[in-house]
Amino acid sequence: MSGKNPYDQLLKNITISGKTYKYYDLKQLGPKYEKLPYSIRVLLESAVRNCDNFQVKENDVNNVLEWEKNQAVEGGVEVNFKPARVILQDFTGVPAVVDFAAMRDAVKSLGGDPDKINPICPSDLVIDHSVQVDFTRTDDAQQKNEELEFERNKERFTFLKWGANAFRNMLIVPPGSGIVHQVNLEYLARVVFTTGDTLYPDSVVGTDSHTTMINGLGVVGWGVGGIEAEAVMLGQAISMLVPQVVGYKLYGKLSQYATSTDLVLTITKNLRALGVVGKFVEFFGPGVAELSIADRATISNMCPEYGATVGFFPIDDNSLQYLHQTNRDAQKIEAIEKYLKAAGMFRDFTNASEDPVFSQVVELDLGSVVSSMSGPKRPQDRVSVTDMKAAFTSCLTNRVGFNGFGLKPEALAKKGSFSFEGNEYTITHGSVVIAAITSCTNTSNPSVMLGAGLLAKKAVEAGLSVAPYIKTSLSPGSGVVTHYLRESGVIPYLNQLGFSIVGFGCMTCIGNSGPLPDNIVNVIEQNELVCAGVLSGNRNFEGRIHPNTRANYLASPLLVIAYAIAGRVDIDFENEPIGVNSKGQKVFLREIWPSRAEIQSVEKTSVIPAMFKDVYSRIENGSNAWRALKSPEGKLYPWDKTSTYIKSPPFFEGMTKNLPETQPIRNARVLLLLGDSVTTDHISPAGSIARNSPAARFLASRGLTPKDFNSYGSRRGNDDIMSRGTFANIRLVNKFVSLPGPRTLHIPTNEEMDVFDAAELYKKEQTPLVLIVGKDYGSGSSRDWAAKGPFLLGVKAVIAESFERIHRSNLVGMGIVPLQFKEGQNAESLGLTGKEQYSIELPSNLKPLQQITVKTDSGKTFEVIARFDTEVDLLYHRHGGILNYMVRKMID
Structure with missing residues (x-):
């Protein structure tokens, strides 16, 4: 049980505006506090304030205070932290x-x-x-x-x-x-x-x-x-x-x-x-x-x-x-x-x-720091704007990978033409088809937003425009952005270039870019073009922005506009004009680019507290549509069994008050054999639902047409959709099959099928499943469905070279066992084909980071590290997941 805080003697009074408050004076802990990084001081204060020797113990306080020593301990030192x-x-x-x-x-x-x-x-x-x-x-x-x-x-x-x-x-x-x-x-x-x-x-x-x-x-x-x-x-x-x-x-x-x-x-x-x-x-x-x-x-x-x-x-x-x-x-x-x-x-x-x-x-x-982009597939792959043309050209023929599309030389000249709004246009590799000022990354920053507005103004005044087929959009991070863009007078110029405000939300960065016209999609697909999306977001993983933009680049809002005007990413802005105006004059980017001093001057007069007061005084009320929305009453939700959006999940079916016994994993099959940097976008897509997918077939069986499918992200409240959407990314590279996509091999029959269908077949055969994957498994957004989905497919364990932090935690939280190959080992070095059957013993007295043995029916045996990093991880594991633990705790 919780008890009195042993650190209450550190409480000190402070008077502010005539009122007396208390705070924990951590300086009394001695000179070690003054040497701590400021971020660690916050962790220490929380440990001291919440210390009850039940959830947060004195040992947690000491372990944080001794940060300089403990941060270097191999394997790490565990502490408990209570966020505010x-x-x-x-x-x-x-x-x-x-x-x-x-x-x-x-x-x-x-x-x-x-x-x-x-x-x-x-x-x-x-x-x-x-x-x-x-x-x-x-x-x-x-x-x-x-x-x-x-x-x-x-x-x-x-x-x-x-x-x-x-x-x-x-x-x-x-x-x-x-x-x-x-x-x-x-x-x-x-x-x-x-x-x-x-x-x-x-x-x-x-x-x-x-x-x-x-x-x-x-x-x-x-x-x-x-x-x-x-x-x-x-x-x-x-x-x-x-x-x-x-x-x-x-x-x-x-x-x-x-x-x-x-x-x-x-x-x-x-x-x-x-x-x-x-x-x-x-x-x-x-x-x-x-x-x-x-x-x-x-x-x-x-x-x-x-x-x-x-x-x-x-x-x-x-x-x-x-x-x-x-x-x-x-x-x-x-x-x-x-x-x-x-x-x-x-x-x-x-x-x-x-x-x-x-x-x-x-x-x-x-x-x-120089003007930069990142892409074409990962946010860490920065390239300076001066090198963009050469870098993109190299990507086209580089072997398939994070910086390569593997095109053959004869495919480089491919192009396609289409009609749009009564005019004919031609696109080729590197053509921009989506340009979006989007996401939390940049729209919070007046300097780059006003910079984009000033660039738009100068571009329009120079006689430049954006091709009408390029899907342009501006989705500010808050209503304040609209205020200061209007105050600075740049909105008409943004509108003229096609960057009208389309909504206040994540939109393109999360994959909610909406559809491209069918004729453009047809040209891209028929000619296998590597077309581009340019966005001011923070994620550009394959298949995330739009299925038909194979190359995606992160950029400042200013560069989003610049590349939209240019219409292509394979341009050398130093030596090539960004465009030609109606008078036939060449215009270079450097001629219309606003300076930092110019932007700051506008920002000082355009961003004022009254804007924030106006926007946030009304924020909790919502729109007329939100206020008019009627919702059920009562403490228990009246589930609608016909709903395809909200459904009671099956996580607690068959649950008992008593703790279940730890079970070994016997004769499991490998559902997927994957490589490095498999992201949560690959595992649990948030974008559109493909018309030929298991999720689409399920929705169609409920009488819905494709226009009503919406996105995976919007249907996260329904496990029937999300289990079918697990590993549904069209760019998923599964070594069991020859082409990228959401397909796998049902090993006993050697039949290729959708991942969900294979999992269902294994479930009928009462065969448990494992995944074998490479490094950084689960990188990207912190999506709980990237753990819930595999759990519902019947995945009992994931064997990886390494895990991204959040995803490993989510796997533990859903009762999936995260296992890590020993240093220097992987499926290839161990000679694993993935077609073996795997048996994994899980002792009831398992310790954090304990090595355990994996046996295969081919005779190969190898050691892995059970990535239960803490005793709390093991507690959740014994309960079958964190939610089951919380239910039992509330009953007790």
Whole structure:
């Protein structure tokens, strides 16, 4: 049971605006505190404040305080951490609310009180992933897209509105409000919490991997699996290993023509090459003082792309200025400043004496940053704009891989023509067909958004335009963006180039790019063209943006517009004109590119607190459609068995009060044999539902036509769809079959079929399944369905060379056993074909990171590491998953 906090003697009084508060004065812990990285100080404060010797123990406090020693311990040192709050978006949030509703049913059926299933930790859910780019280039595109969003997602929205009323301590921000991370940055972030009369730092975990964006405002936060987030919502601590902290020193100044996007793509490449998976990155040095909070947030946002757990910027004077700019309460800002200074958590980046100890230090001269893109398939593959033409040309003939499409020389000249709006157009390899200013990464940053607007203005004045067949769009991260774009006078020019506002949500970056015209698709497919998408997002994995854009490049909003005007990515902007105007004059990009000083001048007059006050004073009310939406009442959700959006999941079927016995995995078959960097996009796509897929066949059997299929992401509340959508990515490379796609081999019959159909056949044969995969399995977005889907297919274990952090945790949370090949070993080196049968003994007294034996029917035997990293992992494993554990806990 929980008890009195043994650290209450550290409580100290502080008076702010005439009111007395308490806080834990960690400086009393001794000189070791002053040497800790600032991000670790936040973890330590949470451990001290929550220490009850039950969930958080004194040993946790000591282990964090001894960070300098423990961060270097081989295998890591386990600690428990209780975040201050949880944030969700609707793609990952709907399954969480579905699970909560199902857990209430399960608790009731086992004789418990269902009302105990309720968020204990403050939880916010922002609906931002549902809207698609169906309409663009018209004045009413935003209205039409939002109307269609409501039409498609009415069941989901009704369910979420029920959840907002049924569950205590949960705020739901309605659709049309903006990107979850920008709303978090501009509105939801507390920075410092006041609970009763106690002050403490804000910290957050979220069901989106880009929750890390909030680190730009000095709030420690990272993405976790939806399953793990649910446990935090129910008051559980997160088990984690004391992280190494890489100090990233910034110095110098960005050039007049470099953007924060160029900086983050540079940092992403550097840190991915360095290897920071599982580590914290903390930025320091005089260069940080040169960056706005929006610049810092852009860098923190792409933390999952460089692989770290957080990319942290401690709070400084710039942070306080941002809080004033975004219309935070003046007394709260005063409390934030005084508390953080008293607690030793406030930074002056120009004062090197405040620099803490780091595990290692890397440096970057801001002046070395050049205009950059990343692609064509991964966010860490940065290429300078000056090298883009040569780089893309090389990619065409490079062997198939992250930087290659494997075209034969005779295919390079392929092109195709089509008619669009009465005119004929020709496209070839490198032609841009999607150009989107989208995503939380950049639309939170006025400097690059206003820069794009100024570039559009100069382009229009120079007589340039964008080809009408290119699908252009602008989806701001919050309504504030519209305010300052309008205030600066650039919206008419953006509209003229086709970048009209199409909605407030993730849209293209998550795969909600909407359809391309059939005649363009036909030309691309018939000629096997490598056409391009250019977007200001953070993810460009294969098949994510659109099935017909094989090459996708991340870029600043300015470069999105530039490449849209050029119409192709294989252009040398230094030596080739971006276009020719109506007078036949060549126009070069350098002639219309706005300088950093020019952008900053406009930003000072265009971005004001009144805009934030206006937008966020209305945000919780939602649109007329949201307010008119009727939702059920009551603590238990009345499931509609005919719904194809919301369904009670089968996770608790047959569950008993008593703990089940640990079972070995006997004579399992391999469902898929995969290579390196299999992402959660490959495992659990969020984009459109292909018409020939098992999910499409299921929906058709329910009487739906393709126009009503919607996306996988929008149907995450229905396990029938999501199990059929597991491994449904058209770019999935399974070594059992010859072509990429969602197909596999049913080994006993040697018959090729859809992955879901094979799994169903194995299920009928009562054959358990395993996956054999390469390195970085489960990288990308933190999707809980990437674990839930395989679980429903019958996957009992995944044998990988390595796992991405969040996905490994999700596998454990769903009762799937994560097994890792020993260093230097993989399927190939062990001579495994994947067609063997596998038996895995799982002892009841299994220890963290224990080696266990895998036996095959071919006679081969090998050792693997059971990637249960902590005792809590093993606890969840013994219960069959974290949700089962929570149900039993609530009943007890």
